[in-house]
Amino acid sequence: MNAILLAHGPLRERVSAALTGFVYSNGGVIVAHDQYVDQERQRYFTRLEWRLDGFKIPRGDLADRLDEALRPFELRSVLFFSDVVPRIALFVSNLSHCLYDILGRWRSGEWRVDVPLVVSNHGGLADVARRFDVEFREFPITPDTKSDQERREIDLLRQKGVELVVLARYMQVVGHDLVAAFPDRILNIHHAFLPAFPGAKPYHAAYRRGVKIIGATSHYVTADLDAGPIVEQDVIRVSHATPVDEMIRLGRDLEKVVLARAVWMHLQRRVIVDEGRTVIFQ
Amino acid sequence: MNAILLAHGPLRERVSAALTGFVYSNGGVIVAHDQYVDQERQRYFTRLEWRLDGFKIPRGDLADRLDEALRPFELRSVLFFSDVVPRIALFVSNLSHCLYDILGRWRSGEWRVDVPLVVSNHGGLADVARRFDVEFREFPITPDTKSDQERREIDLLRQKGVELVVLARYMQVVGHDLVAAFPDRILNIHHAFLPAFPGAKPYHAAYRRGVKIIGATSHYVTADLDAGPIVEQDVIRVSHATPVDEMIRLGRDLEKVVLARAVWMHLQRRVIVDEGRTVIFQ
C-alpha cells in the first residue's frame, strides 16, 4: 500500500531533498517522484509516491507529520492512500456514450473505482444504469427548482461519499453551490477544442467556420462556464466533406476518450490545479 | 430507403456516366457517389448510393438489372439495401474493453446493427454478454478440437444470419475453414502498428525496441496471420517512461476505437478489398 503526496508552493532550495529525506529517514521506499518547476514564477510542484510497508510513521499520524516537515517550505499539500477506492458520481442527460464508456471501464476492472450513483435531469438513461447495476437518481431541473435540486444533489453526493463528480455530457450549467461544494472535483467534457467554440452547438459552429480539425476538452468546472482549468484535450481531422452529423458521430469517440483520460489522471492523483491551469504528472 | 452499390473493375471510359445514367433514367436520386481511380493499375472503384422511393425497378430485380447494365464494363459489384440491419458476431477471449465498447455502441443506438451472438473460447466474459442481453456461447479450443469447434461455430454463425465476424481481442488464430467461410468478412484488431510487431506480445516488443509511438491495426483476416488487408490504423505517442503495462492500458483505448472505426466503415458499405489492400470511401 502506498502513500501519494501532491504538493506545490514557492520554489525553495532543498525542498526536493527535504521531501525524499522525510521518506527515506522513516523507512519508506520511493516508487515515483515527479517534480515540476515553473521557472518564470519560481514555483515548485511535486507528486511523491512511496511504499508504506515498514514505514515508521503510523498512517493516522502521517498527514500531521508531513505538515510539520513541509511547514518551512510553505507547500500546500494533499495526501492520498492507494488502498482507498475513489467514489465517483456520473451526471448525464440523454447522451449515453460517455456513460457507457465509464461504466464499462469500471465494471471491467480497468479502473479501480466505485460508481455508487448516476444523476440525471432526465429519466432517459435509467436503463443504462440498471444494466450496470448502479443507482440512478433523476433530478428534473427547471429555472425555479434548480437551486433546490442541486442542494439535494449535494446532500446525496456527500451521503454517498462521492469524491469526484463527472459530467458525462450533462446538459445543464452547474450552479454555484454545487461548484463550491466540489472545488476542482467536478470534471466536464466540452465537445470542442476550447477556447474555440465554447457554449452550445460547437460542432455546428465548427462546421460553419470551416475548421479542418475538431476537438474535445475536459476541464474542471468553475463558476466561469467553459473556462475552468483544462485537464485534457484531443483533436481529430475533418474536411469540407464532413457534415455536422458526421462531426457529432466522430466527436463521440473523442469525447469519451478525452473525458476518460482526464478522470484517470485525476484518480491517479496526477493533477494539481494552480491559478487556473493544471500541472499533470504523466 | 437507399440502395448502395460497391463496384470495382478495369477503368473504362464513361463507366461513371453509365452508372449514374442507370440511376437517373430509372428515376433514382443519387445521395452519394464516391469514385477512386488507381491510375497506375488503371482500375476503377466506386460506391454509389441512391434513394429507392419512386425507383422504377423493383427491388427484387435490381441486382439482375444492374448486372446487365454493368456487364460491358466488367465490374465486380455487390448491392446492399439500407433497411437491412446487419448482424454481427463478436469473438472474445478474456479481455473485455472491445466487447464493452461494441455492445455499448449497439445498445445506445449509435450503430444500427444487431449483435445476436458473442462467441468465446473461455467462459470469463459471459457476464458481460448477460449484462447486455446477448447470447454467449463458449467453444473451448484445444489443438485437437479446434477444427471441429470452428465447424460448429460456422454452423452457428450461419444459423444466426451473421454477416460480419468481429474478433474483439480474440486470442486464437482463426482456422482456414472459418476464414474461407467469411472471406473479407472477419475483422480483427491487432495491438500494434502493422507490419511492425506482428504476433504475440507486441507491446513488450515495442517497449524493448524503444519506439516513440505505438499503434493498433484493424484488418480483414486471411489465411496469412496478421497480413490481411488493413482497414484502419491509429497511433499514440509514448516515451522511455512508458512501461509495458502503461502501453497496454493506453493501447486499450486505441484498440477499441480503431476496431470500431473499421467495423463502422464495413457496415456503412464503404470498404472494397482488392489485391490485398482496401479502398475505403470516407
Next chain:
Amino acid sequence: MNAILLAHGPLRERVSAALTGFVYSNGGVIVAHDQYVDQERQRYFTRLEWRLDGFKIPRGDLADRLDEALRPFELRSVLFFSDVVPRIALFVSNLSHCLYDILGRWRSGEWRVDVPLVVSNHGGLADVARRFDVEFREFPITPDTKSDQERREIDLLRQKGVELVVLARYMQVVGHDLVAAFPDRILNIHHAFLPAFPGAKPYHAAYRRGVKIIGATSHYVTADLDAGPIVEQDVIRVSHATPVDEMIRLGRDLEKVVLARAVWMHLQRRVIVDEGRTVIFQ
C-alpha cells in the same frame, strides 16, 4: 500537358456526365476527376484534369468552349494549364522560418513555381533573399504611408505577374485594396488554432489558458482579420511544462509545414472557396 478545371455551382442531374462527356468526346484522357456534393445545400464541386495531347479543341478556344458546354449547369469555373509555372510573392517581416522553408522548396525543385519577389516592411531578411537569388523589396509601413505603400506593392505584384501572395509571418494587417486586388489569392499563416486565439501573441494567450494542444492555421486573407476561409490547420501537443518560448519554438515547425501545405494545395489547383469555407480535393 494537362488542363485542370475547377468548377462549382448548383447540383444538377448529369452534370458529372456532361463534364466527362465533354472531355471524352473531344479526345481527352481524364487523369483525375474529384467531385464533392454538399447535400444540405445541394451544391456541386469538381476538379477535373485531363491530358491535352491529341485534344481536338485548341488551347486558345478551350475556355470559351467549356463555358458554352457548362452554361446550362450554371457552374462557376476556372481553367488552368499544367505547363504554366505559377508565380508567387512572399511577404515577410523579421521571422525567417517560413521564408527559408518556401525558398528551399522552390530552389530544391520540390515545388514547380517561380518566386520573383520577396516583400517586407523591414530590411532584416534581405540577406535571406540574397542567399536564394531572389529580389527583395522593402516597403516600410507607417499608419500614414500604409495605403500608398500597398498601392505600390499591388503595382509591383502585377508587374511581376504574381498570382499568389504568401504572407510568410508578415506582421502587418493587409489593407483593403491589397485584399481586393488578390481575392482568395493571399494566403496567411496564423500561429494559433483558429478560431481560438486570433490576434496578436497567441502563444502567450495559449499558455495563460493552459491548453494542452497548440496549432497553426493557414487561411485566405479577407477584409475580416483572421476570419478568412481556412485551407489547412495542424496541431501539436504541449503541457504545463511548455513555456511560451518553447511553444514559439515548436510552433515554428507547425507554421512552416501548415503554410507549405496550404500553398501546395492552392498551386495544385485543389482549392475552391465558397461562402467563407474551402473545398479541398486531396
Next chain:
Amino acid sequence: MNAILLAHGPLRERVSAALTGFVYSNGGVIVAHDQYVDQERQRYFTRLEWRLDGFKIPRGDLADRLDEALRPFELRSVLFFSDVVPRIALFVSNLSHCLYDILGRWRSGEWRVDVPLVVSNHGGLADVARRFDVEFREFPITPDTKSDQERREIDLLRQKGVELVVLARYMQVVGHDLVAAFPDRILNIHHAFLPAFPGAKPYHAAYRRGVKIIGATSHYVTADLDAGPIVEQDVIRVSHATPVDEMIRLGRDLEKVVLARAVWMHLQRRVIVDEGRTVIFQ
C-alpha cells in the same frame, strides 16, 4: 553560462539529494532538474542544469569534482557547458530537403550550432552548400574505396572538431570504423516507422502493404542497420488514394521535422542512450 550534467546508473537512495546538494553547497542555482527512474531495472537517469555564475568550483575542475562526488553512486556521466557551440557535419547524397532545412535553422539563428562541413558521396548538392556558405566535400564511394574514404572522412571530421554527424538522407550504409569513431553521435533519418519497413524503398513497401499511416524515424547509427536507438518518430495519415510518389512528397516534411527534432534534443543534451534505448528529457 550553465553546466549541464547527463548521468545514469543504478538507482540508489539519496542520489538525487546528493546531486542537488553538490550544486547548492557550491553556490549554484539549479535551472532544470529532470529525473527518470526505470523501476523495473532499478536504474536512475538524470539531467541537471545549473548556473555557473558565482559557482565556487572553477570550470576546469568541475568534471573531476563531480566524478568524486558521484563515485559512491556508480553513475556514468557527461558534462557540458552551455557556452560551447556544438559543431555538426551533414552527410547527404542527392535529396536536399533535410539539408535545406538544417542549414536554414542554422543560418536563421534558430539553432545555436556550427555547421563547418557538408559531406557527400555525390557532387549534386554542392550548390546548396555554397548557397549557405558552408564547405562541401565530396567523397565518392565504391565497395573498393569505402573503407579508405571513410577513414578520410573520420580524419576530416576530427580536424573540423565535429561532435555530431547528421545523416540527412545519406544513401550509404555507414561503415564500422565511422560508427565506432562516433558512438551514439551519428543521427540518421529513416523514411519509415521503424521497425516497420527497414531497408530500401520503404514507401513502396508501405504502399504495397496498404498501411493507413506512414512514418519517419530518427535513430543513432549502430553497427546493426536501422536497429539503432530511436530518438524520435512521427507519422502522417495516408489512404488507398495516396500513390507512392505522393507518399514520398508527404514523407519529406515528416523526415525533415523528425530529424530536426532529434538533432535538437541531442544538442540540448537531453538524450541518454542505455541498452539500445533512449531516455529523453523533454
